[in-house]
Amino acid sequence: MPNRLDRGFLKYQDELEAKALEVLRSGWYVLGPEVEGFEREFAEYTGTGYCVGLASGLDALWLAFRVLGIGSGDEVIVPANTYIASVMGITINGATPVFVEPDAYYNLDTSLLEAHLTVKTKAVLAVHLYGQACDMEGILGFCRKHKLRLVEDCAQSHGACFKGQITGTFGDVGCFSFYPSKNLGAFGDAGAIVTDNQEIAAAMKMYRNYGSEKRYYNKVVGANSRLDELQAGLLRVRLRHLTALNEERKILADRYSHELDNSRFILPQVREGAESVWHQYVIRTKRRDELITYLEQRGIGTIIHYPVPPHLSEAYACLGHHPGDYPVTEEYADTVLSLPMYNGMTEQEQEFVINTLNSFA
Numbered sequence: 001m002p003n004r005l006d007r008g009f010l011k012y013q014d015e016l017e018a019k020a021l022e023v024l025r026s027g028w029y030v031l032g033p034e035v036e037g038f039e040r041e042f043a044e045y046t047g048t049g050y051c052v053g054l055a056s057g058l059d060a061l062w063l064a065f066r067v068l069g070i071g072s073g074d075e076v077i078v079p080a081n082t083y084i085a086s087v088m089g090i091t092i093n094g095a096t097p098v099f100v101e102p103d104a105y106y107n108l109d110t111s112l113l114e115a116h117l118t119v120k121t122k123a124v125l126a127v128h129l130y131g132q133a134c135d136m137e138g139i140l141g142f143c144r145k146h147k148l149r150l151v152e153d154c155a156q157s158h159g160a161c162f163k164g165q166i167t168g169t170f171g172d173v174g175c176f177s178f179y180p181s182k183n184l185g186a187f188g189d190a191g192a193i194v195t196d197n198q199e200i201a202a203a204m205k206m207y208r209n210y211g212s213e214k215r216y217y218n219k220v221v222g223a224n225s226r227l228d229e230l231q232a233g234l235l236r237v238r239l240r241h242l243t244a245l246n247e248e249r250k251i252l253a254d255r256y257s258h259e260l261d262n263s264r265f266i267l268p269q270v271r272e273g274a275e276s277v278w279h280q281y282v283i284r285t286k287r288r289d290e291l292i293t294y295l296e297q298r299g300i301g302t303i304i305h306y307p308v309p310p311h312l313s314e315a316y317a318c319l320g321h322h323p324g325d326y327p328v329t330e331e332y333a334d335t336v337l338s339l340p341m342y343n344g345m346t347e348q349e350q351e352f353v354i355n356t357l358n359s360f361a
């Protein structure tokens with residue numbers, strides 16, 4: 001029983017199939033009316049002035065830093081326990097990631113921010129990991145005090161709020177991924193940024209299409225990060241149901257929290273004022289390997305998000321970090337486990353997971 005993404009399709013099958021056919025028959029496949037419609041509706045959903053559709057979440061991140069002019073010689077503060085794409089969004093531009101340990105909610109520990117500030121610090125990348133909003137009061141205060149840019153990685157937090165404000169709207173740019181497993185998932189790769197800044201939105205549109213505003217007249221060396229009509233159309237269908245999809249995840253998360261035997265596992269906590277859209281339900285246990293095998297033998301699939309923290313990844317050996325540099329992050333990497341959690345998971349399926357977990361001796 002791994003995460004069943006087909007359930008999320010079957011739930012809205014008629015609407016999705018109708019939209020797919022409509023797009024296929026339209027004769028317009030990249031950057032057209034569906035993309036414009038999605039951009040308008042996602043800007044509305046987030047309450048921002050502009051949304052720009054892109055090809056992936058990674059593109060949203062690196063293009064955000066590119067447009068903000070952050071690159072070689074600059075430092076960007078980023079949580080050490082994030083998905084590696086957050087870090088790649090920084091390093092693709094030649095900037096240096098400065099890792100900060102997470103708090104008990106798996107997000108940036110804001111009490112450590114000041115200690116990581118240098119004359120080279122230009123921005124903070126706040127990652128709302130596992131669906132829970134970061135301590136945005138602490139992060140915003142720090143950014144304002146030191147005149148830093150703020151970019152948010154909302155790849156896991158579509159719709160999550162901090163004190164009533166939706167994630168992606170606190171800083172200069174909010175970056176989203178619509179990879180199929182995300183809370184708002186496409187049926188292939190897709191991403192977007194949201195912003196209130198007209199110039200940032202215009203620059204994004206230029207960068208996503210080879211740096212051109214006018215066809216075949218190129219102002220900058222851009223990228224091909226265009227969103228296609230099929231994904232945009234399907235995302236519009238899903239977006240209409242996002243509130244219900246997130247509510248369904250909350251019911252699943254609450255059931256886990258109430259029925260799992262606390263003493264065996266460290267369960268996720270929700271910060272006061274923060275809200276989670278439960279992209280993942282992550283527990284911790286020192287006996288992880290044993291537990292994974294035990295669950296596997298009973299047909300229950302789990303995933304580790306993430307087994308290797310970016311600072312210890314082979315890809316970032318060049319940064320010169322060593323085991324022990326970020327002990328909280330490393331302890332999380334060694335003990336976290338994401339339980340089955342997907343839209344369309346039945347109560348019966350979840351009870352089986354819960355009972356199996358609770359009988360782990």
Ligand SMILES: *Cc1c(COP(=O)(O)O)cnc(C)c1O
Pocket residue numbers: 056057058059082083085086127153155156177178179189190191
């Ligand atoms: C999924 C994800 C990304 C990358 O998104 P893609 O669409 O796969 O490029 C970035 N950051 C985080 C935290 C993610 O979970």
